[in-house]
Amino acid sequence: MNGLKTNNAPHSSVVIPHFIFGGFCFLIVAILIILADTNILEAYFNSKIIAITHMAVLGWATMIVFGALYQLIPVVFETSLYSEKLAKITFWTSAISVLYLTYSFWVSAFTTHLVYASVFMFMSLFLFIINVILSYRKSENKNISSKFIIASIFWLVITEFVGTLIAFNFKFNFLSEIHLHYLKIHASLGTIGWFLSLIIGVGSTLIPMFLISHQLKKEKLVVSFVLINVGLLCLTLNWFIFSNSILTIICWAVIVIGVISFISFIYDSYKKRIRKKLDVGMQYTMLAIASIILPILVSLILILVFKIEYELLFRITTFYGFSIIFGFITTMILGQTYKTLPFIVWLEKYKNLVGKTKTPLPRELYSNKIAKIQFYFYVLSILSLAFGLILKNFIAIKIGSFSLLVVAILYNINVLKIIFHKVKNINK
């Protein structure tokens, strides 16, 4: 058959630790938001917010993405992962690096620990990049989804390079522009170049597969690929060389049209889906896709409104980051965990038992009740945090942050329930 052969999938010992550690980091993120207290309402570049952001983006989101990607490379690239050993080494170095990096930010060790932590992080991500690129070279089917993934890898390198540059500048102070200029580049390339490209690449394969929809217009993905990458490349050059505000708006518009083209592809898939009722995993996923609109609108305000007081500008910028990390990325990951992890574990535990004994369905490996409660708390936490950030309302922030803690606990319960599922042997 074309596509994934089960024997192309990596051993579960490569994938599972990423979900455990990612879930653990999600819990830490929720706790750190509570501990950060009123710092959450301060300027977006204060050390507590930066620490939470890096824990959320690298510890939570990137770790789960790494794990999922190792499993999905056979689906998207139609070949096996280049090296499972390298993936295991990458896991440990990334896990240690992200904890060290978050600690460095949290205690404001900008001129001491941060330099070393950023170098470790850069090297860890580089190991991942090598593994994906060498897997891609083996691939015979270089489709649009795999091109998105490779583009995201390219942007990850640039993001990490800029991030490490900022860290070194704290100690050696050699950059001409202020830190906020490079921080903007670092954050934009990371969210649009790395995460958005990656999610489009993986999502364009997985979402139609899970919705069971056919005869989709792949041209929309090609348009999306070209526009997002050309727009982002142009934007990067503009930030480093031209600094032209009109060019910024043009690049922004090009990227937004590219994103809309992807949303349109997913909408087609949704309309043509065979399974009408969405399970909890796909409810999260569709919510994530719809929520892309929010950061687009907020970024429009940030680009077009020039005369704005700093305090408000900082608050809108924090909300912009929040809408991407929690509104889009976290929602997508929470949903796709319920779609991918049960299958990964189910395949490992039952692939040799199918046909011989009655096996449970993959979705029966987790508690749907917990998943649903988690969903409602998640909506509550996102709305409360959004309300709190925009209106500078600390009570709403507290409700949102404690709700997020409940979400993280429930998510971890279900993840561990899936991972430690015991094989049920029922005669057919």
Next chain:
Amino acid sequence: MNKEQIEQFQEETLVLLKNVMDPEIEINIVDLGLIYELYYDGNKKINIVMTFSTPACPLGETIKTDIIETIKQKYPDFAIFIDVVFYPEWNTTMVSEEGKRILGL
């Protein structure tokens, strides 16, 4: 075996394969319309031509194993050959009335 007996055997085997589920869609592969042809030669050899709901189906190999094991449980000394094709492409018109009812089509 005469022609009628072979046809009856093929029908019975299709009913047997209703025990094989697509774990993602949660419908058996027969009602889902994944089995394009099932041919019995009358001499312990079954040929199946089938498809998957998507070429990238991560459970493809598992479904094939499930088919073989399910038939072997009833006919241990039979040889089973499965040919997976993607033309014609699977679509909803291939789903049985029972399958459509479950999917809400």
